[in-house]
Amino acid sequence: MHCMYMRDCDGMPDPAQRDLLMRQEASRQTGGQIVLTAAEQKLDAYLHRLKEQEMSAAQFPPAIHFFKAKHLIQRSSIFKLLQKMPKGAALHVHSSALVSVDWLVKNVTYRPHCYVCFTWDSSVRFLFSARPPPPRWDCFSWQLLQTLRGKLGDPTGFDNSLMQHLTLFTQDPDGEYPNQDVVWEKFEKAFIAAAGLITHAPVLRDYFYKGLEELHQDNIMYLELRSGLSRTYELDGTIHDKVWTLKTLQEVTTKFTADHPDFLGARVIFVHEKSLKVKAAVQEAIQLQKDFPDVVAGFDMVGREDSGRTLWYFREALSLPAELGATLPYFFHAGETDDEGTDIDQNILDALLFNTSRIGHGYALARHPLSKELAKKKNVAVELCPISNQVLKLVSDLRNHPATVLMSEGHPMVISSDDPSLFGTSGLSYDFYQAFVGIGGFKANLGTLKELAANSIRYSSLPAHLKEKGHVAWETKWDAFVADNCC
């Protein structure tokens, strides 16, 4: 046994040994095993210098609320590099928050036949309709947007106010969202407001295409979209079912990949509210997956975890596939909570016991040593969405995000954006920035970024041959990115 392990050891610690220990520890972090090429080493050294500057600046973006940090991040040289970096896949994005609200308001609400209504709880509803819609329980009076805009003196101000209804983004996040309850209430309102626009059948097509475009522009090549496959409506009131939505997503993806041959495609994780009729939803998911094996990746449940039912509560429904001899991959949200030791806090373990393929968020995983080991053994990655966790008030300073622990241990992990339009992001570069600079700190290097990007293909739901194809395509892009920026 070497002296350094003994309490009564003599003399100065051996600097070479100290160095070795530091390198051993660094090698455990995400990407710590990756051997960088000469070109990558140059880029890494450059990134390190940039990080030094960023960490010594007066304001450190990951330490402050993203809504206040966004303009700082946009000016960051690291961020600009991350935008150019091929980031692989976005594996945790909800369909209702896929496209920036700017486009929703400036494009969609300017289309003909778009009606708007302001509800008694100062929320907003949209509806496309051939003729004025009748009053509803929550909406007494609908106005044609075109007419309304014509009457208003300040269309820009009006459009900005519409955007405010569709996003959480604000200049004063601490004032507007004093606690989790308030921010979740706004979160749900914004989803409802967007629904009237997005579920209009012709809009959905464009919306989804635009969503893929935003990802592609941020150098992302593949998407797994969590979607409830809501029914859509036509101008004449016709309603389309889930299968229509699924087929539409498939068609749009086919068109998009034809237009952009370097884009791999998109798949859907069918999600259901963590409330009623979960059994029926699981059965539906089994059927959809059987009918659309190329598009439907699996099943997940959504809704605020802290105030909802546990996964274990739905154990019978979730056991259905096995009972029926069917396979239905799960991609559960779990551990999106600050509370420890509550019933909800067991969701991560249960997600693993139900053989989840990945864990959405897994914010609580670091404080569950046994579940953490189990996840590592089963090679189940967490989908880390740092900006989501901060905006939804799980943590204020991202240097305290528990993923610091996971990253230092090289726990399987991918980076995602959760609800980009609600958080005022687009693509994955903002979340990569927070993960790389805030959560990874000085330790995270180009190897970390490379592993995170490669992980997004590795832990995707793609079949093995497409994974391989995707990895090769991504690697080609990666090498070009390094060559373009290293020297």
Add this chain to the structure above:
Amino acid sequence: MHCMYMRDCDGMPDPAQRDLLMRQEASRQTGGQIVLTAAEQKLDAYLHRLKEQEMSAAQFPPAIHFFKAKHLIQRSSIFKLLQKMPKGAALHVHSSALVSVDWLVKNVTYRPHCYVCFTWDSSVRFLFSARPPPPRWDCFSWQLLQTLRGKLGDPTGFDNSLMQHLTLFTQDPDGEYPNQDVVWEKFEKAFIAAAGLITHAPVLRDYFYKGLEELHQDNIMYLELRSGLSRTYELDGTIHDKVWTLKTLQEVTTKFTADHPDFLGARVIFVHEKSLKVKAAVQEAIQLQKDFPDVVAGFDMVGREDSGRTLWYFREALSLPAELGATLPYFFHAGETDDEGTDIDQNILDALLFNTSRIGHGYALARHPLSKELAKKKNVAVELCPISNQVLKLVSDLRNHPATVLMSEGHPMVISSDDPSLFGTSGLSYDFYQAFVGIGGFKANLGTLKELAANSIRYSSLPAHLKEKGHVAWETKWDAFVADNCC
């Protein structure tokens, strides 16, 4: 291999197996191995019910700033139980912040010959002097407090303003301390302000006695005090050296334990500023420890870690004891930082390589997997001071404190208060509350509390026979506490 480890496993997870896993995980946490007696189980169940109430209340104290949560905690039934609980030892308390400012102002500043001076940077200085002190560089005009108070209409208001100079406590922590720099500046100002009072030789005696009394009242039986052993002064200007201070602490401790036979005593960890002349300080520490082996426990360095030198920078000085064939136990502050991968962030590893006996704070330890393993192997405890970490702005919501990870893994740990007078606490009950309710969450139970209290004796610097004696004495108190409160 059991089915649950396999991806393609069939059927519902076995509830018994799930239960077993949950219990296995719980058994890893701090105190998870402790088998509770029947009486302890009753008390534990009661505590669990109280926690349920507290966690479902509108405001959860560990989630908000301690200065705003203090009155909530004071009303908490858990807190009241913790006050009665025999907590063992306080192992990380700084001598300049040992006694509440209330006593300093209401007692010490009312003594005769106490002069006050207000500096140009709106700070305050005190000095006991037989005649008016001459102007100093930082203090142009000294006023006798007795005279000044006679002139003022509102002595209570005046005394409160004096207290404000001696503590960080305020109703508006977010407004007054927008960032770490500001709070550390105030921190250092408050220390300087207190120094003029505490280093007056006759005051020091009473101050230290009062400090032991406050701990004893909070059911603490032993203290390890971090002290620079500042020189003290008499009314006539005589200056006493470090040895005088050390002897005084020894005498006061002897008197206190004579007055309170259930108190075990106090020892000193000699501390030095992390700046100049560290070599000389280490030599002095070796000498003091040789001359006062019963009182001097070892050596530590202080000062804000983020802006100071690294331990490794002082490696020659810290290697002196080994070089000289002397023993000098170390009790280093290390890892009191949010920043990751910086030079400072290596302090924990270096503290371990220099065979530190404990780690002060170790806030960054959870994100250093190799250092964490090394610390566990060497059985080096972290001194967790949750309120200090929150007030000094390392973390805002204590549920995000990285010690959640350490506690879930049963990492060696003791609870302490760091600078109670600056944070507006007294004893350890407030920090125990935060550790038990905030960091431990629902999972932490009576076993956790029992282990944390027992740890404080186990990881103290006491020689083996006194540890044994201390443990027996503590256990007797513990059993009485359980019997008194369980049923």
